[in-house]
Amino acid sequence: MIETEARKEAGSRTERLDAVFAALADPTRRAIIERLSRGEARVTEVAEPFHMSLNAVSKHIHVLEASGVVARRRKGRDHILSINTRSLDEVDGWIERTRRYWEERLDAMERLLSELKKDPKSGPKDRKHDSR
Amino acid sequence: MIETEARKEAGSRTERLDAVFAALADPTRRAIIERLSRGEARVTEVAEPFHMSLNAVSKHIHVLEASGVVARRRKGRDHILSINTRSLDEVDGWIERTRRYWEERLDAMERLLSELKKDPKSGPKDRKHDSR
Numbered sequence: 001m002i003e004t005e006a007r008k009e010a011g012s013r014t015e016r017l018d019a020v021f022a023a024l025a026d027p028t029r030r031a032i033i034e035r036l037s038r039g040e041a042r043v044t045e046v047a048e049p050f051h052m053s054l055n056a057v058s059k060h061i062h063v064l065e066a067s068g069v070v071a072r073r074r075k076g077r078d079h080i081l082s083i084n085t086r087s088l089d090e091v092d093g094w095i096e097r098t099r100r101y102w103e104e105r106l107d108a109m110e111r112l113l114s115e116l117k118k119d120p121k122s123g124p125k126d127r128k129h130d131s132r
Numbered sequence: 133m134i135e136t137e138a139r140k141e142a143g144s145r146t147e148r149l150d151a152v153f154a155a156l157a158d159p160t161r162r163a164i165i166e167r168l169s170r171g172e173a174r175v176t177e178v179a180e181p182f183h184m185s186l187n188a189v190s191k192h193i194h195v196l197e198a199s200g201v202v203a204r205r206r207k208g209r210d211h212i213l214s215i216n217t218r219s220l221d222e223v224d225g226w227i228e229r230t231r232r233y234w235e236e237r238l239d240a241m242e243r244l245l246s247e248l249k250k251d252p253k254s255g256p257k258d259r260k261h262d263s264r
Binding site for chain 1: 162
């Protein structure tokens with residue numbers, strides 16, 4: 001039961017990552033996020049600096065809302081947009097985890113290289129029977 | 133002249149960000165990156181754990197190569213894939229910069245809230261003439 005729940009959670013996390021990365025793969029949408037990172041704003045304020053129709057900007061905002069990166073609330077007549085910081089934490093977490101692997105790998109390579117420099121004879125040949 | 137160069141560089145950085153984010157917006161491609169983060173591997177090794185044709189995996193690998201996340205070199209008959217760590221550094225840099233804004237914003241909000249808690253009378257009303 002718990003396993004199924006865990007799998008479901010993992011599944012939705014995968015889908016969220018898909019949606020957030022896809023949302024970030026556009027310069028207008030990244031510019032909207034940058035704008036909102038400086039503070040919440042009305043839809044018209046967000047749209048103002050872009051050389052495109054309000055309708056075109058609205059479509060980008062909808063993609064950001066669907067991905068969970070941007071939230072919308074009503075305040076009288078206005079629609080106020082803000083960033084959901086948690087959504088990017090997940091993306092950042094994935095990159096960090098993956099990067100940690102690389103860094104460990106790079107560190108291991110550096111160690112191997114400095115060993116080889118110290119004693120050129122103890123090269124990969126000596127490790128032949130040591131490989132997995 | 134320098135300005136034009138800078139703009140061109142910024143343009144290509146934008147395009148790289150678009151391509152990398154789009155490349156990451158797929159669970160198979162993220163799994164390939166996770167595999168390669170543990171060390172370089174042959175195309176067939178990378179494809180092995182996936183329940184899909186080698187042709188389907190190859191298409192994902194091509195997307196990753198086009199985005200600059202994955203590099204390929206030949207070693208005799210084998211095609212060896214590895215990760216280009218720099219490509220993800222740029223993506224991570226963008227998220228970090230944006231996140232810094234949020235964190236400053238959140239800190240400022242927390243400060244305001246604790247001020248309000250200390251002296252409920254000095255609320256937003258007092259700030260009416262202070263707004264931009």
